[in-house]
Amino acid sequence: MTVISIPADSLFGIDNLPYGVFSTADEGRRVGVRVGDSVVDLAKALGDPEAAVFAQPTLNPFMAQGRDRWVAARAQITELVSGEIDEESVFAVDDVTMHLPITVADYVDFYASENHATNLGKLLRPGSAPLMPNWKHLPVGYHGRSSTVVVSGTDIVRPCGQRKAPTAAAPTFGPSVRLDIEAEMGFIVGVGSSMGSSITTDQFAEHCFGAVVLNDWSARDIQAWEYVPLGPNLGKSFATSISPWVVPLQALEAARIDTPVQDPTPLPYLRGEEKWGLDIDLEVEWNGDVVSRPPYGQMYWSPAQMLAHITVNGAAVSTGDLLGSGTVSGARKDQWGAFIELTWNGAEPVVVDGEPRMFIEDGDEISISATAPGSGGGRIGFGEVRARVLPAAGGTQPPGHARA
Structure with a gap:
């Protein structure tokens, strides 16, 4: 013994x-x-x-x-x-x-940070309102590919696809030259629901088993060309990494907080008595250098609202469904959870390994970790989600794009 x-x-x-x-x-x-x-x-x-x-x-x-x-x-x-x-x-x-701790049944990724959505709106739609008209009325999300969810430590192969520069007359095909990460939390459904029923926000704890750290890898050049009008597809579907340890929801009682004020008031199905904002602090390392500390507590939409939203139309959820929070970004630049934000779409490089960088290069290693308050007065950890980027299959990274 x-x-x-x-x-x-x-x-x-x-x-x-x-x-x-x-x-x-x-x-x-x-x-x-x-x-x-x-x-x-x-x-x-x-x-x-x-x-x-x-x-x-x-x-x-x-x-x-x-x-x-x-x-x-x-x-x-x-x-x-x-x-x-x-x-x-x-x-x-x-x-x-x-x-991989679960058999992933299905995967939906959201866009729940107002700071992140505002930053991307400014970058991608200059001169227009940063947030789309629906953003403060519902948790916006897209349907990902469960088959490409992998555990921390799994190398990520640089994806290929169509990309079109703004000044180009036609698209070209090749390895992504604007490979990015998104620092997120993932929430795992333990108990599903039947088709035709729905889950309320106050039933969240009956259905959600626990949480992991999640990296929603993103090929920004592929995404920019394909996403209008239906949204992300190949720019997101090549890989999503999660941490190996699933922190049970019961361990997060001391981390529960109110979400930021939601104005306008959400529709009734998105309201409830239980508070499911979470005081979780993330940390992003790029080749060992800490480049960001995103605060999950600033997320506009809660995971309970995400689960309520995807079932309100009667869609079933299953044991092993994975809900990504969307990029966690705070109000300050050192709290932004994606490199497209940190470098302002490549215009303001960050220093990594002593050199200015814009997007991820072959051989780079990214690590995202998270901690939260524990019931004992200290901190509890989620571990980390770590991965190294390999060259595209059958080729190498095009030169001169990822480095400033």
């Missing part, structure tokens, strides 16, 4: 207990929980018939059991890791391989 040591400043204390899917050198994928610098194999450690769900290679079977089961399991796990535990069920976090 052993006792798990939890450093006093750990972001993975008893008030966090995020779930993930891991493997070891001699055993395949199963569900674990992170405690300090250790990973606990839940099926082995709990050892009861109900724990068999944790022997699965994805969190989906456990999430589908519903909120009562989530609450009961969290209490059982808290008691387990607070005392002596079978040492054969405990692994050092550096000795395990982390995998």
Whole structure:
């Protein structure tokens, strides 16, 4: 037997207990929980018939059991890791391989930051109102590709597609030369809904299992040419990265805050008694240099409103559905969560590795992490979502575009 040591400043204390899917050198994928610098194999450690769900290679079977089961399991796990535990069920976090924690059923990405939407409006529609007329009436979103959601550590191949320079007579085809990131949070549906029904904002906790850090990779040149009139497609669909640890919604109680004032008042289906703004701080590193610290607490639309909106027409949601928040951007430049904002569409380069940069180059590594207040008075962590960019398949990055 052993006792798990939890450093006093750990972001993975008893008030966090995020779930993930891991493997070891001699055993395949199963569900674990992170405690300090250790990973606990839940099926082995709990050892009861109900724990068999944790022997699965994805969190989906456990999430589908519903909120009562989530609450009961969290209490059982808290008691387990607070005392002596079978040492054969405990692994050092550096000795395990982390995998995609869920089977992604569906993926919708939103555009919930007023600061980000305003900045992009100024960049892409100069001379016009930055926000479109619908923006403050509903959470704007687009439907992504669940098959291209990958876990942190997965390399991202530079996408190819059509792009057309403003002065060009016709489009050309090739690797994106304006590859970007979007620092986001992702929310995972645990319990779905049936077609023809809807979920209210106050039912959010009955359906949402937890949250991850998310990077919505974006090829801005491909996106700019294709997105009128139907919106993003190839400029977004090539990859979305998420962190391996899913912080359960119960761990975020101390982080719950009001959203910014919503004016005009949203329609009734977007209103509720529960507050689901979240005091989460993100940090973006570009090749090891911290370039931005976006505050999720400034997001205009809450994840509860996002879930209510996508089901209000009767659309079903499923266990494993992933909702991206959209780029998290604050009011200041050092809080902007996409490089198109930070560099003002390439006009104002940022310094990375001591050199001025505009967009992502081959070989660059991007890391996004997040923390939130914990119930114990300290901070809890989501871990990070990290990836390196590889050259486009069959070719290299065109020179002179990503670097100032």
